[in-house]
Amino acid sequence: MPAPHARRWRSPALGGLAAFTAVAALTLPAAAATPAPSTGSAAGATAATAYDDTYYADALGTSGAALKDALHTIISDQTKLSYSAVWNALKATDQDPNNSANVRLLYSGGSRSKSLNGGDAGDWNREHVWAKSHGDFGTATGPGTDIHHLRPTDVQVNSIRGNKDFDTGGSTVSGGGGSLTDSDSFEPRNADKGDVARMIFYMAVRYEGGDGWADLEVNGNVNNGSAPYMGRLSVLKQWNLQDPPDAFEQRRNEVIYASYQGNRNPFIDHPEWVESIW
Numbered sequence: 001m002p003a004p005h006a007r008r009w010r011s012p013a014l015g016g017l018a019a020f021t022a023v024a025a026l027t028l029p030a031a032a033a034t035p036a037p038s039t040g041s042a043a044g045a046t047a048a049t050a051y052d053d054t055y056y057a058d059a060l061g062t063s064g065a066a067l068k069d070a071l072h073t074i075i076s077d078q079t080k081l082s083y084s085a086v087w088n089a090l091k092a093t094d095q096d097p098n099n100s101a102n103v104r105l106l107y108s109g110g111s112r113s114k115s116l117n118g119g120d121a122g123d124w125n126r127e128h129v130w131a132k133s134h135g136d137f138g139t140a141t142g143p144g145t146d147i148h149h150l151r152p153t154d155v156q157v158n159s160i161r162g163n164k165d166f167d168t169g170g171s172t173v174s175g176g177g178g179s180l181t182d183s184d185s186f187e188p189r190n191a192d193k194g195d196v197a198r199m200i201f202y203m204a205v206r207y208e209g210g211d212g213w214a215d216l217e218v219n220g221n222v223n224n225g226s227a228p229y230m231g232r233l234s235v236l237k238q239w240n241l242q243d244p245p246d247a248f249e250q251r252r253n254e255v256i257y258a259s260y261q262g263n264r265n266p267f268i269d270h271p272e273w274v275e276s277i278w
Helices: 017-027 042-048 064-075 083-093 155-161 190-206 233-242 247-260 273-277
Strands: 099-104 111-113 124-128 150-154 185-187
Touching: 064 190, 064 273, 083 124, 083 150, 083 247, 124 155, 150 155, 190 233, 190 247, 190 273, 233 273
Parallel strands: none
Antiparallel strands: 099 111, 124 150
């Protein structure tokens, strides 16, 4: 694959994640403001290395629609994967920092052997966090194979989530690590709420309808069906605040950038941009 843009990484000035985390802690109840636990491992700790904001040079100093447009242009410069290549990519991006032979599963938080990828009970498969029916892009190269929103999940938990929008409430998902679901929505466990929100916001900026795919947008609804929308916006914004990016999520963003797609999820680097755009 082509090499990504050459950048020298450095710690950002206060105003990105550090400032966002401080604001989240001040504006949320104490229990909700607690970030997800650190992995505590060397592999996870490497994720804390921050980006060089020159990647976002054309977006800095903008806000609202102008910020969204600038970010779309920046992150659309990417290498695209085939759907079959996603299997091996996820084994690297979602490697369990405590066991390099395993991947960490979204929603349940479990750890499972990399070799158990497939479609049977007990396997893990490729979850489209932005449900592929919302915009009807399927598994075709493009939004259907963009690993910024594809994550390993338990086959049965993935089936329960289906193509539901995200919202709060419902009954306990068996094997879901504390996730909840009802007839029209899915609520991931607390440690994955921010991850889910930032993946949805990435998709809404990356795919704007000008490259042959649907214009994906976040809205205030559930039951969006096959329309190119995902909700619920107010809940996703709250989850972005409640669960700031942790070392695992930051490392994942870096691996995708450096080794696979050559682009980044800006809302992991700058979670405060969610409020600016939405």
